[in-house]
Amino acid sequence: MFGGVFTPCTLTILGVIMFLRFGQVVGQAGVLHAVLIVLAAKSITTLTTLSLSAIATNTRVKGGGAYYLISRSLGVEFGGAIGILFFTAQAISVAMYIIGFTEAFAVTFPNWSAHFVAIASLVNLITFLCVYVGAGWTIKVQYFILAVLVMALASFYAGAIADFSPAYLQTNLTSNFLPGENWFTMFALFFPAVTGIMAGANMSGDLANPSRAIPRGTLLAIAVTAVVYLSQALLLGCARPSEELISNNMVIRDIAIWPMAITAGVFAATLSSALGSMMGAPRILQAFARDEIFRSLSFFGVGSGFTNEPRRATVLTFAIAQICILLGDLNAIAPIITMFFMITYGLLNLATFYEAITKNPSYRPTFKYSHWSTSLAGSLGCLGVMFLVNWKWALGSILFIGGLHWFIRSREIESRWGDLQSGVIFERARKALLRLEVEAYHPKNWRPIIMALSGTGWTRSHIPIYGHWLTSGHGMLTLAHVVSGDIEDHAERRDRYEKVLRNFIAKEQLEAFPAVTCNALLSDGIESLIQCSGIGGLRPNTVLLGWPRDESKSEAFGANIRLIARMNRSILAMRFLSYRSEDPDADDGSDVDEHWKIPTGTIDVWWRGMENGALMMLLAHLLNRNSGWRENPIRVMRVVENEEGKGEVLKHLVELGASSRITIIPEVVVSSRPPSEVIAEASASAAIVLLGFQTPEEGKEMELYRRMEDLAGDLPRILFVDSAGGMALES
Incomplete structure (x- = not known):
């Protein structure tokens, strides 16, 4: 100096x-x-x-x-x-x-x-x-x-x-x-x-x-x-x-x-x-x-x-x-x-x-x-x-x-480095979508463009609310709903659901867009939404959906997320222990105010490597950027089996925070107990916990469900993350 x-x-x-x-x-x-x-x-x-x-x-x-x-x-x-x-x-x-x-x-x-x-x-x-x-x-x-x-x-x-x-x-x-x-x-x-x-x-x-x-x-x-x-x-x-x-x-x-x-x-x-x-x-x-x-x-x-x-x-x-x-x-x-x-x-x-x-x-x-x-x-x-x-x-x-x-x-000279041109175009999307379409992509310009499978909004209000927090001021949020049935028979019903979503967005003052499709199968509806939503560089890169509440739905859930993963989208699955049963005609929003309340505690990221870790860290950072979440510090945590390995892992986490320029509290837990017990104890008072997972192969849906349920235990708020890549912490 x-x-x-x-x-x-x-x-x-x-x-x-x-x-x-x-x-x-x-x-x-x-x-x-x-x-x-x-x-x-x-x-x-x-x-x-x-x-x-x-x-x-x-x-x-x-x-x-x-x-x-x-x-x-x-x-x-x-x-x-x-x-x-x-x-x-x-x-x-x-x-x-x-x-x-x-x-x-x-x-x-x-x-x-x-x-x-x-x-x-x-x-x-x-x-x-x-x-x-x-x-x-x-x-x-x-x-x-x-x-x-x-x-x-x-x-x-x-x-x-x-x-x-x-x-x-x-x-x-x-x-x-x-x-x-x-x-x-x-x-x-x-x-x-x-x-x-x-x-x-x-x-x-x-x-x-x-x-x-x-x-x-x-x-x-x-x-x-x-x-x-x-x-x-x-x-x-x-x-x-x-x-x-x-x-x-x-x-x-x-x-x-x-x-x-x-x-x-x-x-x-x-x-x-x-x-x-x-x-x-x-x-x-x-x-x-x-x-x-x-x-x-x-x-x-x-x-x-x-x-x-x-x-x-x-x-x-x-x-x-x-x-x-x-x-x-x-x-x-x-x-x-x-x-x-x-x-x-x-x-x-x-x-x-x-x-x-x-x-x-x-x-x-x-x-x-x-x-x-x-x-x-x-x-x-x-x-x-x-x-x-x-x-x-x-x-x-x-x-x-x-x-x-x-x-x-x-001369149409293209740079070989990441710059904020795509970011400026994103903010001026009305006149610049065509230019954004041909911009060279760079991880520096990754933004969360989330499609949230939120039902009507009222029925699973935690999903659109957390989707709003993850994208507010930084990305785009689409609230999506699949109406079961043929479009010729349910066109009126589809319009009603879209109106319900618009009312929900307006009432809750969300920065979001509604999207409703009519399909005989849920998987076909998801595929249609992902492929057709957005325009140019504003197509969804992340799908947010709810975690199944019981084992009987695990196979259908696994098939749906396999479909999403094949289309190279990141997957966010929210597991909340307390939310109302889904009634397609419910619109009173009695639990919405409850989900807007910021929980006390830390934002815990359980680190297992860059494969899902980069997206988990960035999501934690974006959540923490919201004014209500700024008092919730980010903890990046990892488990080691012996004391000898603690120092090296802790050093790695400190370097990770420095290189990503994200303020974190690194924490290494030394324990030989099962990971589920360690996570349950260490994150008992966390506001939300982020855990990575991998989309299951066909026939292993129930095995994934049981393993992630075991890791989540009785923690009230879990965000499971399966990253498709496209972002870099060092950018």
Whole structure:
């Protein structure tokens, strides 16, 4: 966290703008407005870091930094567009830092000021050669650079305190803008200073634990550098008149008690930032090229040497930086970088907003301080500031992104990774069903689309109610009923049952759809419902039904679930010890209110492996997500026969909870007694118990029934689960 994220972020943030342009910002904007500029910039980067942290802790972060995170969320179209833009922004940043170094060099050695472009080009070449040969050594020297930076700041603070003047402070409180300048131009000049929040994320492929290091290191860097900039704004306004702050780019050096420390700090900060950008930009291009969004760029995806250095991409970065050195100065480059980074930050916030607002079950970040509202605020803030700073550049940048998005979409490039496109389409199903039909499926986008064989609803109200809890806000629920008989003879009866189901859904305020079919046999009705219900990607993937109440019905039940399993649907069978007898004409709903009451206790998942365990864990998580169930913790339990095996199994359960990002209480029971006795004792006070089972072969229905009844014992609420797959806990 400290070496891989905090230090490079801090070195990049406290760089060329702080040493060479922040005095001008304070001189023109005044102390009060300068403080507002810092706070506004820090607010945007803080909101963006919250979004960055959420996505970084929701997926395994590989190389490519913000490009990787955005592309894996918003999809290949935005990923391709942002890949080009973000790489370009980082490459231009190299030129900005080198120009800043050269300005400081020219002020320190006036005799060389006539050779500005030559010096900047030489520094660019040296930076390129250092990174091309091998970037590993630059990471090791960053602590020395940080020490130089701290020494430079200490020298400035000491000098500013010694030169403190109340008169200067009074005159510098208000703004003193030059012709053509305003608050927003000063914001555009300053904002590139805070764009260093991506320095750690850009090296994500080299971090040992990026999901932990990126949030902590980046937020700490933002906090520390905010204190530095706010205190510096006050001290600059107290130490020199506005005219000197505006005209003298090296005013910080003149204020310091040891000017050489500032010179060393400028050299160290600008060169380290240039090296950091020269290292980060090629890695973004390399990751982008390896995704093969544009085949013509695959040349830059090739790595060199044991450390897989992106040398081809480094050559291109050098060329772009050199062109910027020849064409522009620091004041011209800064607004361009502002736009590019604003778009990157805006899309990163937008990606997190979509992840959260679509309620994708796979969106389970371990970072808990991001909300869809903060992501939306960050995205809108970036967009607003872009237009306020320079509406022409903002419009041009947005059109550029839109054009790239349209171009990639028109080529129908398919991503090879899971993203939330299917989740967004799910929420906008009215207009997007056809597109959802052709979307490449990925376990990340699995949602519970449950068909509940609920009778009329009133008769077995526990089934639709639990179906609602398992799908509310995350999936879809269909309440299904099979009317026995021929459709020609029972069409009116079928319509009546559908009306009863609609009334039940409306009265109980369920998020569900009714489905009624007429068939001579129950098995034919189930088959018809499963095959014909839904449309496109919204077809049922799970069937919820009641567990038979007595052994005489076990054979028919086994035949029905075999039919469901053959159609590759997951099976959920609910066993409740107390519910009313089924009367097809009953509709009073006298037991409905009882089933809406949340039972006390834990949600117990008895783990026997991934075959059914993945679905059981996800169902427990979805149940726990309901507001009424949040006080019911999830326990994942397993039985071992001896004490020696307990530690290894417990470790496995802990790792399972961490990798799935589901908060669980792991519990291992050591016992040689029959499993039914262990389960009955350990889960006696559970709110609901999830047990896995396998669909029986023909002729073994009664054997399954007896075995599961023995395991369930007198437990009041059991959910038996037979998974057909299609989901992954690590997604």
